[in-house]
Amino acid sequence: MTAFNVIPKVSKQPYHDAILARLPSEWGPWPDDPTSVNHDAALSTFIKRSQKKSFAWPKKPVVFISDPHADAEAFEASLIAAGVIERDDSHLCAYKLTKFGKNAEIVVGGDCLDKGPSNLTMLRSLAHLYRLKADITLLAGNHDLRLLMGLLSLERETDAGSQHLFVRMGKKVIPLFKEVFDQYLANTQWDKGLPSEEACRQALFPGDDWFENFPFYAAGFLTPEGIEREISKMTSKTQSFEAHCAKNGLSLSQVYAAAMKCRSLFLKNSGEFGWFFRQMQLVKKRGSFLFLHAGLDDHMAELLANHSVKHANKAFKKNLMSQNLFSFYYGSLANTFRTKYRKADLPLTQYGAKIARQAGIQVLVHGHINQHFGQRVTLKNGLIHIEADITLDTHSRKNEGLDGYGIGVTLIDKKRGVIGLSCDYPKAKVFKPNHKGKLVGANLNEV
Structure with a gap:
């Protein structure tokens, strides 16, 4: 299966064929239904804004996978579905990069830990991507940082x-x-x-x-x-x-x-997983897309507008090392990987959404929210969100009435648009507006 070709092709690898058999065999323009958009204006707003000259697509294809939650099988199957890796057999942590995988940016949207079936196998699978020198960004998830905060609290004076x-x-x-x-x-x-x-x-x-x-x-x-x-x-x-x-x-x-x-x-730097929190970033921006685990609030939007993504990531790393765990974990930086836009969360108002857009952020791409029907385009106070977590780990899926491990990846590319690929939706969702602002597509090979 070639990168961004969402029609599965028969391969000589039985394991790959088993994965491809669970994926959609056809595609359609991003559907305007309640499982795929949260608001009547969500898709039309996305189409309209993507036509503006100020709207920028990533220079390289971006592969976004979020919330593997200690399920290496789901994680690697999603990488295979994206055309990023290939495996010779069913053994985990033993894959290699494809040609596309060597040229794409891979963004892991956080929450690598908890739920199951194996935290350590998931971490070792992720470590293999680093060994292969993939272009990978690891974002902070609330479950990941919750472990860090818990471990740090054992050594510091607590209040x-x-x-x-x-x-x-x-x-x-x-x-x-x-x-x-x-x-x-x-x-x-x-x-x-x-x-x-x-x-x-x-x-x-x-x-x-x-x-x-x-x-x-x-x-x-x-x-x-x-x-x-x-x-x-x-x-x-x-x-x-x-x-x-x-x-x-x-x-x-x-x-x-x-x-x-x-x-x-x-x-410890010498620990087997000492790389995990060192590699972690809070946000990543490519073109008009901001990748993060959960979402923004007004203060974080101002920080990004007045400073930069680089500044936000430095502030995140510096606060991880601070003595006051409370002010970090309950502050605006951590709200970025914790919010679900509840009353208990720091708010994103129309002001914050406007500030984010003025900073060149038109679309947030994130996980954190369980999805049972593939990816979803949402509109929150005028800011476009692509919700990409489609519930990957086996344990969550069993509890929520879904079969097996999940397979899901969101692909973003200036030539092909946005492709939402999920084993939980019968078609690949393709957002590829033409110059007239309409979603288009013919043969999926052309997408």
């Missing part, structure tokens, strides 16, 4: 703003600790010099007065809805965290030991 960040990771992080314990610690003297079970509990959980103090600590920083949401989340998570650990066969001492091992694996 009401950050002492809950470990347990806040919740049950979805426990499989990672189980994997780490089994692969790195199980056959060692892992408990030598370790604190007692009760001491481990005190190190991992927020203090008894956290629920009383947090609303006052966060007042004026979080919205009232945001504070209420945090209290509600933490009430549930503190009550269930230890039980979820036990369900996975882990004591709190073993969780603590696995967390300390994760600190070595992820936070």
